[in-house]
Amino acid sequence: MEYSLELIVLPVSDVERAREFYRRIGFREDLDYAGGPDFRVVHFTPPGSACSIVVGAGIGTAAPGSAENVHLIVRDIVAARAELIARGVAVSEIFHDPEAVLFHHADESRRQPGLYPGRLSYASFASFTDPDGNGFLLQEVTERHPGR
Structure with a gap:
């Protein structure tokens, strides 16, 4: 059986x-569909993604801004970060984990500035939030692990 992640609901105010x-x-x-005054669904797809996001009203009970660590995978994190900044988004500096953990720690004190040495795939990150505080991570993936 195959499963495909299709949609992530992001709570917004x-x-x-x-x-x-x-x-x-x-x-x-x-x-962008409104089914009355208390129900609205706005569906977006990031460029190149098979998975989409939805924001809206009456579509969930999570608190606005409570989504964390929504990963946006990019081939060039430097270029992706620059593009988001050019579009007016406040994006963190690029960071990595010194232990080559291919997922970031929630404890920001473990973050080391800059690209991972040698630009190891999966190991470099940058973060930003939407206006409600839903958290996103850019993660540079240049070479996929086997089976992906």
């Missing part, structure tokens, strides 16, 4: 503000 943000950073708006 202001649908229009979130819609403007995701459009500005280059996500494709696939759907």
Whole structure:
């Protein structure tokens, strides 16, 4: 049996503000549907992704801004970071874990500045949030592990 991750619901407090943000950073708006005053779904897909995000009203009970560590995989983290900054997003400096852990620690004190030495695939990150505080990580992946 195969499973495909298709959609992530991001809790937001202001649908229009979130819609403007995701459009500005280059996500494709696939759907904006309002089913009455208490139900709205706005569906976005990041460029090159098979998985999408949804923001809206009446679509979940999580607190706005409570999503953490939504990974956006990029081939060139330096270029991706620069593009987001050019689109008005506050993006952290690039960081890595000195132990070559291919997932970041929640404890930010373990972050080392800059690209991982030798630019090891999966090992370099940068972070940003949407207007509600939902947290994203850019992760540079240049070579996939076997089976991916």
